[in-house]
Amino acid sequence: MEKPLFLYALCGSQRKASTNRRLLEALRDNAPAGVTIEISELIGELPIFNPDREGEKTPAIVKAFAAKIGAADGIIVACPEYAHGLPGGLKNALDWLVSRDEVPFKPVMIAHASHRGDFALEQLTEVLRTMSFALVDGAFFRLPLLGKSDDALAAALAESTISGPLVSALVKFCAAINIPKT
Numbered sequence: 001m002e003k004p005l006f007l008y009a010l011c012g013s014q015r016k017a018s019t020n021r022r023l024l025e026a027l028r029d030n031a032p033a034g035v036t037i038e039i040s041e042l043i044g045e046l047p048i049f050n051p052d053r054e055g056e057k058t059p060a061i062v063k064a065f066a067a068k069i070g071a072a073d074g075i076i077v078a079c080p081e082y083a084h085g086l087p088g089g090l091k092n093a094l095d096w097l098v099s100r101d102e103v104p105f106k107p108v109m110i111a112h113a114s115h116r117g118d119f120a121l122e123q124l125t126e127v128l129r130t131m132s133f134a135l136v137d138g139a140f141f142r143l144p145l146l147g148k149s150d151d152a153l154a155a156a157l158a159e160s161t162i163s164g165p166l167v168s169a170l171v172k173f174c175a176a177i178n179i180p181k182t
């Protein structure tokens with residue numbers, strides 16, 4: 001039997017009605033048996049990254065965030081594009097992790113809730129690779145939810161869950177995590 005997996009999800013949007021968050025919630029709610037997904041509530045609470053506050057001076061909330069990353073078997077990131085770039089809050093959260101030990105070789109999957117935003121996707125890929133995350137390209141999952149009404153959004157999520165692509169992206173990610181490392 002494969003071991004249970006804990007996945008930690010980072011949402012780059014702080015909006016209450018965030019489509020990226022809805023996408024992460026759908027992944028969480030349809031995770032295969034044995035897979036737990038927790039969506040981070042800490043990103044919007046982190047102080048602005050400052051290298052002077054690393055090491056012994058690391059704020060408690062940053063340590064708590066890093067501990068979640070460290071405990072996770074894999075990370076899922078979903079974020080909007082802001083001005084052709086990454087949302088500052090998400091980049092800030094990632095910056096806190098750059099010099100720490102939790103990230104190298106940590107599997108990561110990107111989910112994306114828009115038909116647009118390719119600049120942000122390109123930057124996110126570059127940042128994650130530079131930080132030595134193990135990006136699982138085959139698990140990339142895109143579902144255009146931008147501009148949809150609540151009902152249309154729920155229908156799109158339900159359709160994607162029933163017809164399979166949402167769950168199969170997650171299954172691919174979990175399979176990549178479970179492959180024994182040589």
Ligand SMILES: Cc1cc2nc3c(=O)[nH]c(=O)nc-3n(C[C@H](O)[C@H](O)[C@H](O)COP(=O)(O)O)c2cc1C
Nearest residue numbers: 013015018019020080081082083084114116117146
């Ligand atoms: C400040 C700001 C800047 C944005 N810049 C872009 C952009 O450069 N390109 C784009 O495709 N969408 C842009 N958008 C639209 C968001 O990326 C889009 O609404 C996104 O799907 C929202 O994600 P969310 O529902 O998870 O908050 C911008 C939105 C905001 C609020």
